[in-house]
Amino acid sequence: MEDTHSVAMLMDSTNSKIQQLQKAFEELENHRTVTLNLKWKQLEEHLYGLEKSLKTRFIELEDQEREFESKTMESQVLLQKREAVVKAKEQASLLRLQEKRDAALVCISSALGKRKARTSEGNEPRISKQKLPDCKATQNNADSIISSDSVSLISYPEMVKLCAEMNPKSLHQFISDNRKNLNILRRELPYALKAADSPATLVLDSLAGFYCGDVPNADGKKDANLLGLRRTCIMLMECLSILLTDPNLVSDSDFLSEDVKEKAKEIAAEWKPKLDAIDAETSNGNSLEAHAFLQLIATFDIASNFSQEDISRYLPMVSRRRQAAVLCRSLGFIQNMPGLIEVLIKSGRHIDALNLSYAFELTEKFSPVSLLKSYMNEATKTSPLVEVGNSHPAAQTDVNDRELTALKTVIKCIEERKLDNLYPLEPLQTRVIELEKVKTEKQKETEPAKPQPKRPRANGLGCGHRVPNSTADKTYYNRVAERCPHYMYAYPPPPNESICSPLMGTAGYNLSHHGNYFGNGYQYQQAAYLH
Numbered sequence: 001m002e003d004t005h006s007v008a009m010l011m012d013s014t015n016s017k018i019q020q021l022q023k024a025f026e027e028l029e030n031h032r033t034v035t036l037n038l039k040w041k042q043l044e045e046h047l048y049g050l051e052k053s054l055k056t057r058f059i060e061l062e063d064q065e066r067e068f069e070s071k072t073m074e075s076q077v078l079l080q081k082r083e084a085v086v087k088a089k090e091q092a093s094l095l096r097l098q099e100k101r102d103a104a105l106v107c108i109s110s111a112l113g114k115r116k117a118r119t120s121e122g123n124e125p126r127i128s129k130q131k132l133p134d135c136k137a138t139q140n141n142a143d144s145i146i147s148s149d150s151v152s153l154i155s156y157p158e159m160v161k162l163c164a165e166m167n168p169k170s171l172h173q174f175i176s177d178n179r180k181n182l183n184i185l186r187r188e189l190p191y192a193l194k195a196a197d198s199p200a201t202l203v204l205d206s207l208a209g210f211y212c213g214d215v216p217n218a219d220g221k222k223d224a225n226l227l228g229l230r231r232t233c234i235m236l237m238e239c240l241s242i243l244l245t246d247p248n249l250v251s252d253s254d255f256l257s258e259d260v261k262e263k264a265k266e267i268a269a270e271w272k273p274k275l276d277a278i279d280a281e282t283s284n285g286n287s288l289e290a291h292a293f294l295q296l297i298a299t300f301d302i303a304s305n306f307s308q309e310d311i312s313r314y315l316p317m318v319s320r321r322r323q324a325a326v327l328c329r330s331l332g333f334i335q336n337m338p339g340l341i342e343v344l345i346k347s348g349r350h351i352d353a354l355n356l357s358y359a360f361e362l363t364e365k366f367s368p369v370s371l372l373k374s375y376m377n378e379a380t381k382t383s384p385l386v387e388v389g390n391s392h393p394a395a396q397t398d399v400n401d402r403e404l405t406a407l408k409t410v411i412k413c414i415e416e417r418k419l420d421n422l423y424p425l426e427p428l429q430t431r432v433i434e435l436e437k438v439k440t441e442k443q444k445e446t447e448p449a450k451p452q453p454k455r456p457r458a459n460g461l462g463c464g465h466r467v468p469n470s471t472a473d474k475t476y477y478n479r480v481a482e483r484c485p486h487y488m489y490a491y492p493p494p495p496n497e498s499i500c501s502p503l504m505g506t507a508g509y510n511l512s513h514h515g516n517y518f519g520n521g522y523q524y525q526q527a528a529y530l531h
Contacts, residue, residue, distance in 0.1 A: 007058065008058075011051070011054065011055060011058070014051050018044070018047060021047075022040070022044075025040055025043075104247060107247035107248060108247055111247055111248065154188060154191065154192075155181075155184050155188060156174075156178065156184070156185070156188060156192070158174060159171070159174055159175075159185070159188065159189070159192045160191070160192045160195045161195075162174055162192075163192045163193055163194075163195045163196045163199070163202060164195040164196060164197075166196055166197060166198075166201070166202050166205070168202060168203075168205040168206035168208070171202075171206060171236075172206060172229060172232055175232050175235075176228055176229075176232065179228070185235075186235060186238075186239065189235070189236065189239035190239045190240075190242045190243040190246070190249060191249070193236075193239060193240060193243050194243060194249055198260070199240055199243060200240060200244075200256055200257075200260045200264075200300070201260060201263075203236045203237055203240045203299075204260065204263050204264060204267065206232075206233060206236050207233050207267055207292075207296075209229060210229070210230060210233055210271070210292060211271070211274055212226055227288070230288045230289075230292060231288065233292060234288070234291055234292050234295055237292070237295045237296060237299045238295065238299075238323070240299055241295075241298070241299045241330070244256070244299070256300060256301060260300065261300055261301070261302055264296060264297075264300035264302055265302050265305055267296065268293065268296055268297055268302060268305075268306070271289070271292070271293050271296070272293065272306075272310075274289070275289050275290060275293050275314065278290070278317075280313070280316060280317050281347075283317045284320065285316060285317065285318065285319040285320035285321070285344075285349055285352050286318070286320040286321060287317040287318060290314045290317035290318050291317075291318045291321055291323065291327075293314065294311070294314055294315070294318060294327045294331065295323070295327065297311075297331070298327060298330035298331050303331050303332070311331060311333070312333070312336065312339075312340070315327070315328065315331075315333065315340055316340065316343055316344060316347065316349075319340075319344055319349055319352035319353075319356065320349070320352055324352075324355075324356065324359075325355075325356060325359035325360065328340070328356075328360075334360065337356065337360045337362065338362060338365060338366075340356070341353045341356055341357055341362065341366055344356070345366075345371070345374070348375075348378050350371045350372065350374050350375035350378070351371075351375060351409060351413065353366060353371055354366075354368055354371045354372065354413060354417075357371070358417065368413075368417060368419055368422075369419060369422045369423050372410050372413060372414070372419075372423060373423075375406060375409075375410065376406055376407070376410055379402055379403055379405075379406030379407075380399075380403050380406070397439075397442060400435050400438060400439065401439070403431075403435060404432065404435045404436065404439070407428050407431055407432050407435070408432065410423075410428060411425060411428050411429065411432070414428075
């Protein structure tokens with residue numbers, strides 16, 4: 001502000017200096033020996049012009065300074081508000097964390113107390129049909145498991161018995177036979193596994209035959225039984241993970257021992273080369289083999305025995321499966337999720353990237369609408385082989401089918417994520433109707449025309465009636481009358497030379513080889529035999 005005041009004082013003193021300069025100029029004019037080519041009027045106009053421009057520029061600078069000061073004050077106020085909000089959130093998070101910690105300690109201490117009480121009484125822990133304790137699953141994959149407070153009775157006591165007997169083969173068969181009630185099985189498996197002497201050992205034993213070692217060159221993608229076995233193995237490992245992380249279910253004997261971990265490491269080391277041989281692109285984000293491997297190392301806590309690079313390479317192979325987010329959290333890949341999402345985007349799996357961005361709250365960095373639009377652009381991109389005027393109808397049909405599938409997928413995502421305000425549905429739905437109409441018309445064009453059956457000749461000449469090839473033909477020709485029966489002439493026409501004699505023709509249903517004539521030469525029709 002002092003500099004501004006000094007500048008203003010200097011500008012105010014301009015008039016006095018101009019007057020002084022005028023006096024000096026008049027004194028110079030008095031000296032006849034000096035010739036001045038510059039007139040005073042011109043010099044005065046130039047000086048006043050400079051003064052005016054300086055004042056204008058000075059006013060502009062003052063306005064800019066005031067604007068800058070106001071913006072600075074607003075920014076400081078906004079920053080103070082944000083700091084207060086962040087501090088409040090941090091405090092609330094600390095309080096919630098402390099509450100969860102206290103609750104976990106209470107659950108653990110109560111479980112240990114119950115365990116000691118049962119041990120002192122000499123009673124073995126067992127699964128009963130009474131109401132199971134109310135528990136809240138701590139892992140996110142418990143979202144697919146119905147909460148235990150709704151389980152009042154064990155629906156499948158046979159499954160509990162098989163787990164208590166440590167019989168993995170029969171357990172596999174039982175789950176396969178009751179697969180129609182998979183949700184109930186998934187809900188009760190953690191409690192059934194608790195009946196086993198060693199749930200972890202039972203689950204490891206159930207993994208035998210995952211790669212069908214006794215059947216060489218077995219193709220898991222074509223063998224429905226092998227696919228069912230692999231899905232059951234994955235479900236057993238997921239349920240074991242729930243058992244190990246639920247404080248109301250876990251007991252001292254359920255914790256993973258070093259022997260169990262060593263056995264799990266051996267199985268993982270055996271699976272890894274077979275998993276490396278699988279093409280990641282062909283899996284399309286839905287690989288059961290990769291899912292089983294990642295679930296194995298997550299459930300038995302042996303991920304540290306494998307490189308982060310290998311695990312990062314396997315995660316895109318399961319991006320389409322519903323447990324992908326749970327596996328990423330269990331394996332400690334939360335910080336690496338932006339990189340994984342970028343890999344999925346580059347490989348064209350925009351829908352998988354969208355789901356993971358929502359699961360890990362990264363929608364600000366990866367815009368859902370941008371991902372959906374990029375997915376549509378990739379789906380509608382025309383192949384170089386399909387060019388205008390030089391495209392095969394089948395190739396164009398494939399392009400339309402791909403676009404139709406992409407449109408339905410995008411519409412489903414918009415409805416599930418409630419993005420219709422950002423991405424209108426009406427143009428997409430209109431395009432779906434157009435493509436379905438084109439598809440229906442193409443199907444009508446490609447359908448072969450039904451052949452019309454030939455009618456029998458009714459004049460009794462030539463080779464006689466056509467012998468039908470099936471019972472349906474016989475019924476048709478015998479039951480349906482002719483629309484335009486031939487007129488019977490008084491005298492039969494002479495046989496055509498190009499046609500063999502009726503005497504050598506093939507007999508009809510019940511026609512004589514010599515024809516049917518009255519004595520006066522009139523031909524009559526004999527009633528056909530109804531089959």
